[in-house]
Amino acid sequence: MAKRIMVVEDNDLNRKLFCDVLKSQGFTVEPVGDGLEALDKARAFVPDLMIMDIQLPNISGLELIEGAKADPLLRAIPVLAVTAYAGKGDEDRIREAGADGYLAKPVSIGPFMAAVKRLLENTPA
Numbered sequence: 001m002a003k004r005i006m007v008v009e010d011n012d013l014n015r016k017l018f019c020d021v022l023k024s025q026g027f028t029v030e031p032v033g034d035g036l037e038a039l040d041k042a043r044a045f046v047p048d049l050m051i052m053d054i055q056l057p058n059i060s061g062l063e064l065i066e067g068a069k070a071d072p073l074l075r076a077i078p079v080l081a082v083t084a085y086a087g088k089g090d091e092d093r094i095r096e097a098g099a100d101g102y103l104a105k106p107v108s109i110g111p112f113m114a115a116v117k118r119l120l121e122n123t124p125a
Contacts, residue, residue, distance in 0.1 A: 003120055006030045006047040008038045008064065009082070010056050014105075018051060018082075021109055022116070035059040039067050042074055049119055054083035054094060062097045069098035078119040082107060 005027045009015040012033070019029045030045045032038050035056035042050060050068065054061035061081060068074040081099035083090070084106075091102045100122075101115045 002026055002028045003048040004028045004030070004045060005049045005051060005116070006032060006038075006042055006045055007051045008032045008035060008056070008061070009051070009053040010035065011053070014053070018112075021112065025113065035061065035064055038064050039071065039074065042068065042077070043071070046073070047077060049116065050077055050079045051116070052079050052081050052099070054081055054090075055085055062094065065094070065097045065099050078122065080115055080119055082112075 005022050007015055007018045007029060009018060010033055015031050015033060019031050022029045030041060030047065032041050036058050052061045052065055065079050065081065068077065068079060078100040079098060080101040080103065081094045082103045082105060094102055101119050103112060103115055
């Protein structure tokens with residue numbers, strides 16, 4: 001059975017790119033453009049991995065990661081944070097919120113897929 005990945009990204013182009021790349025690798029993908037819907041959709045979809053943009057309108061990706069890690073149904077799901085906001089100390093803050101992986105935008109496909117596969121390998125099938 002294909003691994004399930006939820007992509008939370010408000011930028012249409014980035015969301016489509018991430019989803020297209022993941023689908024081409026055989027993953028089942030759930031795109032989410034509105035961060036306010038992310039946790040409800042995650043509970044319904046139950047992904048094996050969440051890819052989380054940090055700069056979202058209305059709610060930050062950090063809040064969503066903290067919310068997921070506080071939720072009994074979602075807490076074991078690894079989170080790959082992807083952000084254009086890559087200043088000093090940001091990776092530490094993002095990891096402290098509960099992210100299991102971190103990539104700065106712009107993201108190249110090779111490192112992106114390596115991070116996805118690494119996080120999926122660390123989770124039970």
